[in-house]
Amino acid sequence: MKRIYVNEEWCLGCHLCEYNCAYANSGIKDMVKALKGAEINPKIHIEESGKITYAVSCRHCEDPICVKSCISGALSKKDGIVCIDKNKCIGCFTCILVCPYGAIRPSDEHAVQKCELCINNSVEMPACVKGCPNKAIVYEER
């Protein structure tokens, strides 16, 4: 299946992926309205250490420990994608306790949030990938 892969060599640390993610998931059409002045809480985040920067989002593991650990049955794997049912999630943070990548974060609502490869955003490619100026984030089969 296609996944998001990140190459830290090419990452500029520009944080555009974070903005594109937040915009794509905001449900708001107007980018200015969605982002201006807003404190964004995206499902992908840039980590920086010295000169190195890279983006981290859900790895959609083959054998996802978050799904196995979820105490509310909110996390599941559908067609290879680790999905979250926000309706079921009660924000206990067990998934944050176990995710080896730090890819699941609290959200502004009661539930946690994570990358779902933009499947619900009616775009053909995840927003972070599409907007990455240096192709450090790609969406492909490996």
Place this chain on the structure above:
Amino acid sequence: MKNYVIIGGSVASVGCIEGIRSADKEGKIIMLCKEKVPAYCRPLISYYLQKKTDFQKMKYRSDKFYQENNVELIYEECKKIDTSNKSVYTEKGIYPYDKLCIATGSSPFVPHFKGIEKIKNKFCFMTQDDALSLEKTIDKNSDVLIIGAGLIGLKCAEGLTGRVKSITICDLSTRILSSILDEESAKLMQKNLEKNGIKFLLGDSVSEFNNDSATMLSGKQIRFDILVTAVGVKPNIDIASDASIETEKGIIVDNNMLTSVPDIYSAGDCAQGYNMSSDTKSIIAIWPNAYMQGYCAGVNMAGQIKEFDNAIPMNAIGFFGLHALTAGIYKGKVYKEKSENAIKKLFFEDGKLVGYILIGNIENAGIYTSVIREKIPLSSLNSNILKKQPSLAVFNEKNRRKKLGGVV
């Protein structure tokens, strides 16, 4: 075609079903369950009281799950296992098995207190039924006394907050969550619970009950309308020990979840398996462990080989928005950061991270958990970053590239 029988119908059993079906799509699976409902998210009963969820949403798997996985769900209690003719017995039937999994979980442990038998409104807090009966009995004027300041007692208190007049929790231990937190961390959590109106009597317990009041060991008198006992749980192992399956505190299993008797497996809160943190066999009574043990049992029952050898104690607990994430064992050298509303403690031994307590800032905690479970030596990690803020920067470039550029 194999006959699989699973005793118990909760998360370990669902894990077992999914484990079996990963390797065997044909065999017949029978699941016996005493509670007359399909698997539900037991830890969510307090969220139910808070009205943050309902019984429909609390279903652990979709309604189609049992049918899709060709599972016959039978609401009967298993009374006996006969290992010689490989059958289990309920009051109504006999179910032969080729492979059996005992996933009976645990029951509340209610110690005897003088006068407790005369109390009408007394509850445990383990099941949907418990939550329902409690809900039916409480009202805005209820004074609630909870015995036990562990996870279950505290979660019950959080669930009742705002729906009753007062909540008092007592515990013989001098700190709350004594099996998960140290003194300092427990204080921080307690402060937040108190801020939300919950009263504590620690280092104290009930000496005797006189109808609607309790005389405490300290001599204090506590009046109450509703009593919840949440002192602890006991694993349901009688049917196993009666069948001469080796038990201690729980049913002894190896890393394949096999018991001392061939073809009989066990998983979840009733099973005593390898605990990597203590390097002993112990019961790790948490949801993720129950699932993973169940899954492992299922794969082996279906004839493939799977080991589960890195179980560690770990907990994500939160009350009124303050979360504590903990894992592993608290020994060795301590690295500590503390502020008014947050604590971080990392425990290092033999050149490895072996445990942690995080309260408040819990971001990326799972990176710590994985470093512990994978026993990654500090020498191959950037330990300064590890201490400051867990991120993938703790790993060297090669490892990180594998994580971000590979199929994991």
